[in-house]
Amino acid sequence: MGNNMQINPQLPVRANIILTLEKINQGQSLSLLLDDLLTAVKDNEKGFTHELLLGTLRHWHAISRIGESLIKQPPTDIGITCALNMGLYELLCMNTPDYAIINETLNAVKSLNKNYGVGLINAILRKVADKKEKFAKKINKNHSLPNWLAKELKQDWGDYYENLGQNLRKPAPIFLRVNGKFSTLTYYANLLNSADIAHEILPLGVAHERVIKLTTSQKVQFLPHFQDGFVSVQDRHAQLCGHILKALNLPKNLRLLDACTAPGGKLAQLLELSNDVFHVEHITALDNDEKRLNRVHDNLARLQLADKADVICADGTSYRTDTLFNVIVLDAPCTATGVIRRHPDITLLRTEQDVAQTVALQADILQNLWQNLAVGGHLLYITCSLLKSENERQITNFLAKMSNAKAVDFELTLPNQIKQAVGYQCLPLNDDDGDGFYYALLQKM
Numbered sequence: 211m212g213n214n215m216q217i218n219p220q221l222p223v224r225a226n227i228i229l230t231l232e233k234i235n236q237g238q239s240l241s242l243l244l245d246d247l248l249t250a251v252k253d254n255e256k257g258f259t260h261e262l263l264l265g266t267l268r269h270w271h272a273i274s275r276i277g278e279s280l281i282k283q284p285p286t287d288i289g290i291t292c293a294l295n296m297g298l299y300e301l302l303c304m305n306t307p308d309y310a311i312i313n314e315t316l317n318a319v320k321s322l323n324k325n326y327g328v329g330l331i332n333a334i335l336r337k338v339a340d341k342k343e344k345f346a347k348k349i350n351k352n353h354s355l356p357n358w359l360a361k362e363l364k365q366d367w368g369d370y371y372e373n374l375g376q377n378l379r380k381p382a383p384i385f386l387r388v389n390g391k392f393s394t395l396t397y398y399a400n401l402l403n404s405a406d407i408a409h410e411i412l413p414l415g416v417a418h419e420r421v422i423k424l425t426t427s428q429k430v431q432f433l434p435h436f437q438d439g440f441v442s443v444q445d446r447h448a449q450l451c452g453h454i455l456k457a458l459n460l461p462k463n464l465r466l467l468d469a470c471t472a473p474g475g476k477l478a479q480l481l482e483l484s485n486d487v488f489h490v491e492h493i494t495a496l497d498n499d500e501k502r503l504n505r506v507h508d509n510l511a512r513l514q515l516a517d518k519a520d521v522i523c524a525d526g527t528s529y530r531t532d533t534l535f536n537v538i539v540l541d542a543p544c545t546a547t548g549v550i551r552r553h554p555d556i557t558l559l560r561t562e563q564d565v566a567q568t569v570a571l572q573a574d575i576l577q578n579l580w581q582n583l584a585v586g587g588h589l590l591y592i593t594c595s596l597l598k599s600e601n602e603r604q605i606t607n608f609l610a611k612m613s614n615a616k617a618v619d620f621e622l623t624l625p626n627q628i629k630q631a632v633g634y635q636c637l638p639l640n641d642d643d644g645d646g647f648y649y650a651l652l653q654k655m
């Protein structure tokens with residue numbers, strides 16, 4: 211059963227959350243919906259709205275299993291499942307009184323003209339409210355991943371799997387990258403101290419580099435000198451990119467291709483790091499998504515780096531240049547299973563079929579970009595995926611096929627940066643850990 215109602219300020223807050231969940235279940239992404247939702251709710255409801263929506267998504271599969279165990283016939287309207295899951299999450303994981311949750315969830319359902327779901331939702335919420343402790347234990351015990359993904363992660367990560375499954379449903383920490391063109395990490399940490407912004411300084415895992423972690427939630431636009439480009443938000447493991455390349459002590463005047471560049475996080479880091487020692491003469495940055503390239507331009511403008519790179523719209527599977535590159539960064543399109551903590555809707559949007567398609571696309575891009583690399587040049591392959599098929603296996607298959615490619619060793623030193631047959635897999639296993647990233651370094655012979 212469809213629903214043409216749109217998120218709007220006249221609806222109760224829970225009704226707007228149900229509509230958002232419904233759209234995600236139909237394939238839209240949270241990042242495109244969240245602003246609309248938060249704009250539609252009152253200021254004093256924004257925090258609650260965020261917590262209820264994100265919490266429901268983080269626990270979606272665990273909650274769905276509870277709902278399914280109590281219902282004989284699953285509802286034909288996905289909106290009813292969304293309302294039920296939202297109600298169950300609030301009941302089992304938030305502090306709202308039970309009667310208020312049940313009343314408000316039912317009111318929301320009625321305001322969406324879905325009265326046919328009221329009886330079912332009322333019955334299930336009351337049943338669960340009566341045995342809250344039992345169901346709360348259930349929800350917390352297991353992972354909240356779709357079965358196909360849980361199976362793949364178990365195969366790939368054996369001993370780490372349980373911990374990984376639990377951690378993927380937690381919110382991710384916020385890390386900052388300090389722009390060395392304007393500041394040092396120590397100087398910026400002092401600015402944060404002066405502004406009373408709680409933070410920690412943590413190692414990055416490569417050379418002696420460090421990173422800032424914010425320890426309280428903070429609107430980034432209000433960070434000291436954010437608009438002046440002193441600092442950017444970038445995940446701890448994403449920040450390895452520039453430092454792995456810097457540690458190679460490459461010759462000066464590098465010609466670098468940042469393939470798959472949008473929204474430009476790694477590109478900006480490379481430009482910020484470029485100096486007399488790690489000297490990038492020229493960067494070409496490409497992506498095949500025109501819209502996402504707008505975000506690259508915005509980011510570079512804020513960091514005052516707009517004139518430092520040629521940003522082009524091109525397809526990595528076919529792009530060719532006459533002047534070959536010394537370094538190619540390939541931050542490949544992937545299943546993004548490593549960033550589920552930041553985008554919990556991935557567990558609803560991704561399917562098992564997506565994996566094979568993504569692996570094939572990555573192989574095509576890698577194969578084509580290799581033709582643009584000069585002999586002696588390096589290619590840094592990166593994904594934010596946890597799956598070995600996109601990572602270690604992708605690269606070992608490439609090396610087996612390409613007689614002019616070899617793996618280059620580098621060292622990452624943190625416990626959850628795990629050495630693979632080629633490269634490293636970073637896993638989010640602790641609250642301080644960065645996202646799930648894979649890095650492999652190749653050289654053309």
Ligand SMILES: C[S@@+](CC[C@H](N)C(=O)[O-])C[C@H]1O[C@@H](n2cnc3c(N)ncnc32)[C@H](O)[C@@H]1O
Binds near residue numbers: 471473477543594
């Ligand atoms: C993981 S994101 C890159 C993140 C970026 N490097 C950063 O650090 O901000 C992958 C990017 O690959 C792009 N992409 C997907 N298929 C592509 C293709 N065939 N050619 C070029 N870019 C592609 C997507 O548009 C997306 O922006």
